[in-house]
Amino acid sequence: MPEVAVRKRLVAVEEIFHEGGPPAAEPLKRGAIVTVIRNPFAGRYVEDIAGFMKDLEPLGLNMAGELLAALGGDPSAIEGYGKGAIVGAAGELEHGALWHVPGGYAMREILGDAKAIVPSTKKVGGPGTRLDVPITHVNASYVRSHFDAMEVGVTDAPRADELALVLVMTTGPRIHARVGGLKASEIKGEDGLR
Amino acid sequence: MKAKIRKIVTVVEETVAEMGRPVDPPTRRAVAAAVIENPFAGRYVEDLAELMDVGEELGALLGERAVAALGIPGEEAESYGKAALVGENGELEHAAAILHPKLGAPLRKVVGKGAALVPSSKKRGGPGAVLDVPLGHKDAAYVRSHFDGIEIQINDAPRGNEIVVAVAVTDSGRPLARVGGLTKTEIKGEDGLR
Numbered sequence: 001m002p003e004v005a006v007r008k009r010l011v012a013v014e015e016i017f018h019e020g021g022p023p024a025a026e027p028l029k030r031g032a033i034v035t036v037i038r039n040p041f042a043g044r045y046v047e048d049i050a051g052f053m054k055d056l057e058p059l060g061l062n063m064a065g066e067l068l069a070a071l072g073g074d075p076s077a078i079e080g081y082g083k084g085a086i087v088g089a090a091g092e093l094e095h096g097a098l099w100h101v102p103g104g105y106a107m108r109e110i111l112g113d114a115k116a117i118v119p120s121t122k123k124v125g126g127p128g129t130r131l132d133v134p135i136t137h138v139n140a141s142y143v144r145s146h147f148d149a150m151e152v153g154v155t156d157a158p159r160a161d162e163l164a165l166v167l168v169m170t171t172g173p174r175i176h177a178r179v180g181g182l183k184a185s186e187i188k189g190e191d192g193l194r
Numbered sequence: 195m196k197a198k199i200r201k202i203v204t205v206v207e208e209t210v211a212e213m214g215r216p217v218d219p220p221t222r223r224a225v226a227a228a229v230i231e232n233p234f235a236g237r238y239v240e241d242l243a244e245l246m247d248v249g250e251e252l253g254a255l256l257g258e259r260a261v262a263a264l265g266i267p268g269e270e271a272e273s274y275g276k277a278a279l280v281g282e283n284g285e286l287e288h289a290a291a292i293l294h295p296k297l298g299a300p301l302r303k304v305v306g307k308g309a310a311l312v313p314s315s316k317k318r319g320g321p322g323a324v325l326d327v328p329l330g331h332k333d334a335a336y337v338r339s340h341f342d343g344i345e346i347q348i349n350d351a352p353r354g355n356e357i358v359v360a361v362a363v364t365d366s367g368r369p370l371a372r373v374g375g376l377t378k379t380e381i382k383g384e385d386g387l388r
Contacts, residue, residue, distance in 0.1 A: 014201055
């Protein structure tokens, strides 16, 4: 399988103090890391692409570690996560799907025993395309306060023959979460859902 | 603090290859942006001194955030820039009050020296508007390799009564710069220009 050729990386951190309501004791942080790589399958139909997932594993681990560092470095402080991919115009959506396994595996590896499925989204787009990356609680997908999203994008990427691979982590619930549902304090932590 | 901050966003872009050629060392740009309340939204106020003081606070705060995101001592910063995006209920002059009278001095303190003009831009726009922050060498405005810019975009800001204030800092010029002109090794550093 082809090598992973990186062109650029972007790290974005949002620190949210309030959104019109009472300021939180601890500001919410949302962080994203985007790596822009060459799409080895751009411009033609390739049947056998699955092997590239293995090649992406070291990149995924590296990205998860960098993102955690940008959010302070403490795995126990990470409460939400998500992932996504933007495929350049000469690629197909299926190329973005190659990120599911290495992206998710990497964050779980770095965070210890995160139980919930990592929510994800993907699309094909040109340079500057914005992606709304879904976020849920790392241990229980149904925790309502942690349903969130973060918008990411890179001005000059993805070019047509590139993939922009994204990981997102957050340090807490929405800043003024108050619509009920399962609470983080009520997680059983058995099935990754509740 | 006079600035009423709702959120702070920090972005680092690292370019490691361009057109298949390695960029070694990688070029790195950081931008830190604060979303603040506009105390003069919705009415004409003659005296903008309050926003000038806000600019002074943010020059230090955002300069420090951007340099910290690059992980370098301030003195190693090579170029800088500033910009403001005023929400729909404010005036362009509010951006001018933040940016021009007092923001530069504390920013220069953060990056050490800073003999050159801090290049700037400003505009009015809604949430998610793209703000292009111009960049120039901090000690000699004519250094051609360091004429550059970085985009910042915050999906939920500025709301009508808000202002996005951004400070950008780099540790490098453009990737693979090769259009001649004054180089950073030729800087005299006396007049801020050459």
